[in-house]
Amino acid sequence: MSQVSIKNLWKSYGDQTVLENISLEIEEGTFISLVGPSGCGKSTMLRMLLGEESPSKGEILIDGAPLAPEPSADRGVVFQRYSVFPHLTVFDNVMLGLEFAGSPFLSRLFGQKKKAARARSQSVLDAVGLGQACRKYPSELSGGMQQRLAIAQALVKKPKVLLLDEPFGALDPGIRAEVHEILLSLWKETHMTVFMVTHDLSEAFKLGTRVIAFDRARNRPEERKVYGATITFDHKVERKLAPLHAQSA
Amino acid sequence: MRRFINRHPDAAIRLLLILLPFVLVIAAYAVASSARLAANPDDKLLPSWTQMQQAVDRMAFTPDRRSGEYLMWKDTAASLTRLGLGIGIATVLGGLLGILQGLIPYARALLSNFTGIVAMIPPLAVLPILFIMFGLGEVSKVVLIIVGILPFIIRDIAQRTGEIPREQLIKAQTLGASTWQITHRIVVPQMLPRLIDSVRLSLGAAWLFLISAEAIAAEAGLGYRIFLMRRYLSMDVILPYVAWITFLAFALDFALRLLQRWAFRWMYRGEGR
Numbered sequence: 001m002s003q004v005s006i007k008n009l010w011k012s013y014g015d016q017t018v019l020e021n022i023s024l025e026i027e028e029g030t031f032i033s034l035v036g037p038s039g040c041g042k043s044t045m046l047r048m049l050l051g052e053e054s055p056s057k058g059e060i061l062i063d064g065a066p067l068a069p070e071p072s073a074d075r076g077v078v079f080q081r082y083s084v085f086p087h088l089t090v091f092d093n094v095m096l097g098l099e100f101a102g103s104p105f106l107s108r109l110f111g112q113k114k115k116a117a118r119a120r121s122q123s124v125l126d127a128v129g130l131g132q133a134c135r136k137y138p139s140e141l142s143g144g145m146q147q148r149l150a151i152a153q154a155l156v157k158k159p160k161v162l163l164l165d166e167p168f169g170a171l172d173p174g175i176r177a178e179v180h181e182i183l184l185s186l187w188k189e190t191h192m193t194v195f196m197v198t199h200d201l202s203e204a205f206k207l208g209t210r211v212i213a214f215d216r217a218r219n220r221p222e223e224r225k226v227y228g229a230t231i232t233f234d235h236k237v238e239r240k241l242a243p244l245h246a247q248s249a
Numbered sequence: 250m251r252r253f254i255n256r257h258p259d260a261a262i263r264l265l266l267i268l269l270p271f272v273l274v275i276a277a278y279a280v281a282s283s284a285r286l287a288a289n290p291d292d293k294l295l296p297s298w299t300q301m302q303q304a305v306d307r308m309a310f311t312p313d314r315r316s317g318e319y320l321m322w323k324d325t326a327a328s329l330t331r332l333g334l335g336i337g338i339a340t341v342l343g344g345l346l347g348i349l350q351g352l353i354p355y356a357r358a359l360l361s362n363f364t365g366i367v368a369m370i371p372p373l374a375v376l377p378i379l380f381i382m383f384g385l386g387e388v389s390k391v392v393l394i395i396v397g398i399l400p401f402i403i404r405d406i407a408q409r410t411g412e413i414p415r416e417q418l419i420k421a422q423t424l425g426a427s428t429w430q431i432t433h434r435i436v437v438p439q440m441l442p443r444l445i446d447s448v449r450l451s452l453g454a455a456w457l458f459l460i461s462a463e464a465i466a467a468e469a470g471l472g473y474r475i476f477l478m479r480r481y482l483s484m485d486v487i488l489p490y491v492a493w494i495t496f497l498a499f500a501l502d503f504a505l506r507l508l509q510r511w512a513f514r515w516m517y518r519g520e521g522r
Binding site: 050052070071072073075076077079081082083084085086087088089096097099100101104105107136137139140150153154157159 | 414416417419420421422423424425426427429430433434435438439513514515516518
């Protein structure tokens with residue numbers, strides 16, 4: 001069964017068509033890289049997957065059920081910037097997701113629940129290599145550490161789908177490679193579906209198991225308004241370390 | 250020769266430059282005062298340091314002949330109570346309404362134009378109405394301060410709330426947060442230090458409204474006293490009072506800044522990195 005299906009999806013703003021006729025079946029555990037020139041609607045696609053915007057036509061299903069029309073806990077997200085909360089320590093940033101779920105009014109956990117949440121947060125932070133930085137505030141972290149924190153924050157909720165919006169765009173190349181490794185190993189462990197928007201082709205092929213490109217089929221000035229971008233390239237990347245169904249079976 | 254914008258004074262010269270305007274003003278006053286007093290010992294316009302010191306002694310450290318009270322402390326307490334109540338209430342209301350207006354689209358539609366218009370009403374023009382509605386007592390003075398600074402605080406906080414990156418709000422929703430949880434775990438904690446900034450910016454206006462209200466109708470208060478003393482041309486009292494008010498205003502501002510640094514360390518951590 002395929003986990004995310006996008007069916008005949010169109011998106012337009014006013015009479016400007018941005019995306020046209022997008023259909024995709026995405027299997028569970030796929031790492032999708034979505035590439036394309038600027039303005040091709042790849043970020044719009046991500047916002048629709050996130051529930052921040054809704055499609056003009058067509059639908060998106062997760063596990064056969066239509067997507068909630070607003071962001072929810074089954075989809076985690078990491079943006080290029082501003083994904084972490086500056087007023088909370090690294091540890092509290094991760095705890096937050098568990099506190100939201102466990103305590104609707106106070107958003108604070110007590111006793112046994114708190115203990116369990118702390119242990120879980122610590123293990124996720126260790127997994128992204130921030131175990132030693134728990135008490136720091138985001139402003140004290142480097143860009144790479146902030147992005148790792150944003151990943152940890154999302155992972156602690158065990159989302160069905162992890163959405164990444166140019167997550168490494170602001171990082172130095174060395175740091176970027178480092179975070180790539182962490183992300184790949186987490187993806188292999190958790191076996192979740194990842195949907196990454198990037199403009200870096202080598203990154204797309206390095207991380208993704210399936211690379212999809214959006215582009216406008218018709219790009220003459222008078223056509224730009226009426227015709228949107230659509231899928232022009234859909235390629236499965238053969239992996240040396242095929243993670244699919246390795247652990248989860 | 251380096252350009253002027255690239256030239257910085259060293260520590261000693263910097264200190265000298267900082268002190269210079271203060272010294273100049275004090276010196277100019279001393280010269281003018283002694284010149285006038287030499288010509289006419291009964292001159293009241295520019296009292297000497299000793300005269301002012303005697304006045305302070307009379308107002309602050311000698312019980313009043315009629316009431317037995319220490320007038321300057323009584324005035325200070327009365328004024329600070331009004332100011333504290335006014336600023337306190339405006340801060341709480343302004344924080345709440347500002348966050349509502351900045352975060353909830355329905356509240357924004359309901360409130361933002363209304364507060365925008367209300368903010369344009371000159372508060373002092375409302376003062377007669379307040380006197381009629383609340384009488385000449387404490388309430389009307391406190392309400393004037395609230396009316397004077399609340400619209401600014403609401404609009405400032407609404408704007409700051411709107412400046413919270415959309416990424417943060419989306420992220421919180423993907424962590425399963427409800428509107429209430431987003432409000433009290435994400436927005437309020439980040440707006441508290443902004444609220445202090447907002448209050449600091451309102452302090453000048455708050456003092457203005459306090460002194461105006463006291464000047465018109467009061468039985469005690471710093472503003473009341475200086476306007477009362479004006480009738481007797483008692484510059485020897487007015488000048489120390491003005492200095493005292495300035496000091497209080499400065500101290501309040503400084504205390505708020507310290508509070509902000511101490512209570513919201515997350516804003517300042519890693520600053521120098």
